[in-house]
Amino acid sequence: MDPVRNPFAPGAGTQPPELAGRADILERGRITLARAQAGRQGKSFLLVGLRGVGKTVLLNKIVDQAEEAGSVAHLVETPENKSLPEVLIPCLRRILFRLDTAEKVNVAAKRALMVLKAFAGAIRVSVGEVEVGLGIDPERGVADSGDIEADLPDLFEAVGTAxxxxxxxxxxxxxxxQYVAEREFSALxxxxxxxxQKQLPVVLVGAGLPQLVALAGxxxxxxxxxxxxxRIGPLIEVDAISALRDPAVREEADFTADALARIIELTEGYPYFLQEWGYHAWNVADDPLITRDDVERASLRAIASLDESFFRVRFDRVTPREKDYLFAMSRLGPGPHRSGDVAAALGVAVERIAPTRNSLIRKGMIFSPAHGDTAFTVPMFDRYLQRVRAPD
Incomplete structure (x- = not known):
């Protein structure tokens, strides 16, 4: 069929044509944000899930909800190579300038900008050059100790007051x-x-891999x-069908029942994978009714695309020793696996591979769903490793 009309959109954080199965999360967000804007306490929340479940898509939708409710919202990502202050300072600077954009000067917003400059100046020793770019003097004696656990609450209080x-x-x-360092997470x-405690209108909505819960605790x-x-997981069958059929029907196409069943079987309902299979099934189909045969032909393309992007970009980040650990896990199956079983597969003592396991957790490649267990943070990663693993 015409690839220009293909409604499916595989990509990191890309909004799918049909955001199925997430109404409860979006309703939670709507209520929390509306309460905050009305001056009532709304409990902050952190979305937790594996790669490919659509956490970033939901965060973008929540930003839209916040702006529609009258809030000042900003989305940031915390990469591995940056500290939390480096991420937050430009974000808070932008928010405070938006709060200060009015004909009448806002004293609280000006003071918050002074506190932000004091915070940035004090934290510079530990995070390198972090410029606020403000032609104002810093607030002395507030958020300027250089201790992030003491200073960040002062800064947030100033922002909330503004x-x-x-x-x-x-x-x-x-x-x-999940990439935020433990002490910085504690400060947050x-x-x-x-x-x-001050009943200030500040809400935090975040997302991360499953280890985020343990990090917070x-x-x-x-x-x-x-x-x-x-917890954000794969879509149940009815929602997975909706994610595939509804966009196709809007473009005057459809899937046969067995084509839908096969895609759901292959993807296990993970939203990112649904988009990949839908996209390639559309492109290989000759007729508006996509069949199981179309899906089987599309699978080769979908898997190749995932291997080159979704899987490989993560695999290339790990060291040879870490790859050995991941290969050992893959030989045991999808998991979770006991740490002792992984060690046995490598022929070494558990104590010897503990540093490697910890490094892979820090990189977001694996997590511990229970004490002593290890699982992949990327769905179906074991299958990818089996495809790329060199012969023993």
């Missing part, structure tokens, strides 16, 4: 939170605890009371 003075709420939307939790024991942790 937002309240404008009758607005601030929504910080942060992706890839403490900052959100401060604004909750390890950082501060009260994190589970401060945040909700909705």
């Amino acid at each position: 937002a309240r003075s404008r009758g607005r709420s601030v929504v910080l939307v942060v992706d890839e939170l 939790i403490m900052a959100m605890h401060r604004v909750a 390890k950082s501060k024991s009260y994190a589970e009371r401060l945040f909700d942790f909705p």
Whole structure:
């Protein structure tokens, strides 16, 4: 069929043509954001799930919801090679300038910008050059100790006070939170605890891999009371069908029942994979009714595309020793696997591979769903490793 009319959109964080099966999360976001904008407390939440379940797509939708509700929202990502202050400073600078854009000068917003400059100046020692670019003096004695656990709550309080003075709420939307260092994550939790105690209109909506829950609990024991942790997984069958059929029908095409069943079997309902198979099935089909045969022909293209992008981009980030660990896991199956079983597959003691396991967790390649267990953060990664593994 005509590839120009292909409705499917595989890609990192790309909005799918049909956001199926996520209505409960979006409704949770709508209520939380509306309460914050109305001056009522809304519990912040952190989305948790494997790669490819659509966490980033949901964060982008929540930003849209926030802006529609009258909030000032901004989405940032926390990459491995940056500290939390490096990520937050430009974000908060932008938010405060938006709060300060009015004919009448806003004293609280100006003060928050001074506090932000003090914070950036004090934290520079540990994070390198982080410029705020403000032609104002820093606030002395507030958020300028250089101790992020002491300073970040002061900064968030100043931001929340500025937002309240404008009758607005601030929504910080942060992706890839699992990469935040433990002490910085602790500071972030403490900052959100401060604004909750002060009843200031600041909401944090974040997303990360499954280890995020353990990171939050390890950082501060009260994190589970401060945040909700909705788990985002693959779509159930009815939603997976909707994600495939509805966009096709809008383009005057459709799938046969056995074609849908085969795609769901191959993808296990993971949204990213559904988009890949839908995209390639559309392109190989000759007629508007996509059949199982079309799906089988499309599978070779879909797998090749995933191998070259979704899987390989992650595999290329690991060291040879880490690859050996991942290959050993793949030989055991999709998982989870006991650490002792992985060690046995490598023919070494558990203690010897613990540093490798910890490194892979930090890189977001694996996580521990329970004590002593190890699982891939990327769905079907074991199959990819079996395809690329060199002969023993």
